[in-house]
Amino acid sequence: MTAEATTVRGPLNADELGRTLVHEHLAVNMMRELRAPGLLNDGVQALAELKRFREHGGRTVVDLTNRSLGQHPLALRRFSEQSGVNIILGTGLYRQAYFDRDQLDRTSTRALADLFVRDLTDGIDETGVRAGIIGEIGTEVQMTAQEERVFRAAALAHLETGTTISTHAAHWPVGLDQLDLLESCGVAPRSVIIGHCDSVGSPEWTRVADITDYHAAIAARGAYVAFDHIRRGADLQRRVEYIMAMVDSGRIHQILLSHDAAFRPDLTSNGGDGLTLIFTGLVPRLIERGLSDADIDTILVENPRRALTGME
Numbered sequence: 001m002t003a004e005a006t007t008v009r010g011p012l013n014a015d016e017l018g019r020t021l022v023h024e025h026l027a028v029n030m031m032r033e034l035r036a037p038g039l040l041n042d043g044v045q046a047l048a049e050l051k052r053f054r055e056h057g058g059r060t061v062v063d064l065t066n067r068s069l070g071q072h073p074l075a076l077r078r079f080s081e082q083s084g085v086n087i088i089l090g091t092g093l094y095r096q097a098y099f100d101r102d103q104l105d106r107t108s109t110r111a112l113a114d115l116f117v118r119d120l121t122d123g124i125d126e127t128g129v130r131a132g133i134i135g136e137i138g139t140e141v142q143m144t145a146q147e148e149r150v151f152r153a154a155a156l157a158h159l160e161t162g163t164t165i166s167t168h169a170a171h172w173p174v175g176l177d178q179l180d181l182l183e184s185c186g187v188a189p190r191s192v193i194i195g196h197c198d199s200v201g202s203p204e205w206t207r208v209a210d211i212t213d214y215h216a217a218i219a220a221r222g223a224y225v226a227f228d229h230i231r232r233g234a235d236l237q238r239r240v241e242y243i244m245a246m247v248d249s250g251r252i253h254q255i256l257l258s259h260d261a262a263f264r265p266d267l268t269s270n271g272g273d274g275l276t277l278i279f280t281g282l283v284p285r286l287i288e289r290g291l292s293d294a295d296i297d298t299i300l301v302e303n304p305r306r307a308l309t310g311m312e
Helices: 043-055 073-083 101-105 109-121 145-161 175-184 208-221 234-248 277-288 293-309
Strands: 004-007 010-013 019-024 058-063 086-091 133-138 165-168 192-194 224-227 255-257
Touching (some): 004 086, 004 293, 101 145, 145 175, 255 293
Parallel strands (some): 019 058, 192 224
16 A cells, blocks of 8 residues: 555645655744744745745645644645645644643543544544644653653554654753653654754753764664754754764664744745755755765655655
């Protein structure tokens, strides 16, 4: 049987995913922590970004705006129809700062898992739009009890549907702890994407090698390593070093890329790089470092296809 991905317009043959960004936000509300910059609610801008992405050879965007982040399933379906870009939408709950804590305390882990499963199999609420990935679910410095319950619910939903789990592990090296918990619940690491691996840090780390060791440890467990904070400037070259360290260690098949364009300044119309910097800025640098066109397709086409469908 041919593997399929679930997009906002329905099932899609995995071979049609093409060049894929695995962590973006087309319409999102992060105003609990940020005021105006944390609200993307302009459909005209979102559609323009998607069209520009397609003009640069992009085919699929994974939107990890889940229930905690103000998702708009019907709007994303319209964006997909009008741009010709495949969109895969997430389900789940984000992290502690975005939970309705009282409601979560009154909801069992089983009930949370059932909600995620319904989103994946029947559709989100009454929209008929099905989620195609579990995420982003996250932790910050240390996993809270409520975040742990969300992870356990996500694991149950994965075990019942086979759907990939994508995590938020920014700023602190919590990806291995996330893997520990998910594995203890029966989730195979190859079904997990550890997010924000390129933005993680620790006061104990003083060398780039400390960070790449963290990436290597995640990859050694079998999970996908997402470099999804691709930005212009000096940090872009550091991302090149992270990617090349993975390639040089034989881990090219576990690299995933994206921008995580979640704020108004990220949009092209506001002076940002939108959804195309990977194509226009990162890929040329990787080719200068010796990667071939086939290597680029491995990272941008083959790896997302396997990660999103469970293909070997």
